[in-house]
Amino acid sequence: MMENIVTGPRVDVEPDILSEGCCGSQDCENKSLKFSDLSLEDVRKMNENFIKERNWDQFHSPRNVLLAMVGEFGELSEIFQWKGEVSEGLPELTEDERKHVGEEISDIFIYLVDFASRCHIDLSKAVIAKMAANAKKYPVDKAYGQANKYTDYQ
Numbered sequence: 268m269m270e271n272i273v274t275g276p277r278v279d280v281e282p283d284i285l286s287e288g289c290c291g292s293q294d295c296e297n298k299s300l301k302f303s304d305l306s307l308e309d310v311r312k313m314n315e316n317f318i319k320e321r322n323w324d325q326f327h328s329p330r331n332v333l334l335a336m337v338g339e340f341g342e343l344s345e346i347f348q349w350k351g352e353v354s355e356g357l358p359e360l361t362e363d364e365r366k367h368v369g370e371e372i373s374d375i376f377i378y379l380v381d382f383a384s385r386c387h388i389d390l391s392k393a394v395i396a397k398m399a400a401n402a403k404k405y406p407v408d409k410a411y412g413q414a415n416k417y418t419d420y421q
């Protein structure tokens with residue numbers, strides 16, 4: 268068992284976080300929308316270790332990582348294609364499909380963090396800055412209850 272999945276050299280073990288509380292499955296009583304605690308920097312470091320151990324830096328140019336991420340969006344879309352509208356919590360999907368969604372969004376997220384890092388963009392700062400910009404562009408008094416583009420009320 269590994270002491271620290273973030274700073275340790277390997278990440279291919281069962282991390283403790285997986286045994287803590289709700290798995291998010293449809294049968295689980297705790298359908299909380301809260302995520303378990305994990306920082307973007309933790310993900311970046313874990314993935315950096317994963318890539319370095321395999322000598323894969325040579326393949327992970329920003330362009331290659333971006334294309335890999337787009338490919339994973341395609342795989343995610345395949346789960347939903349031809350199904351019609353799907354409600355929050357995905358009750359229309361089977362348990363296997365729901366698990367598959369979790370895997371594909373994780374691939375997308377892992378590639379996104381890698382992409383940001385390869386572009387030398389601090390993703391945590393960029394997200395906070397963008398959310399602040401969004402709040403300015405979409406003031407509550409003007410945007411409340413309507414989904415128009417901000418340019419409609421400028």
Ligand SMILES: Nc1ccn([C@H]2C[C@H](O)[C@@H](COP(=O)(O)OP(=O)(O)OP(=O)(O)O)O2)c(=O)n1
Binds near residue numbers: 318373
């Ligand atoms: N050169 C690579 C290959 C894989 N990965 C990591 C990032 C993704 O999280 C995951 C992607 O692995 P696969 O390409 O095997 O894709 P899937 O896991 O989606 O498998 P499949 O395409 O069979 O569904 O592994 C990576 O960082 N760099």
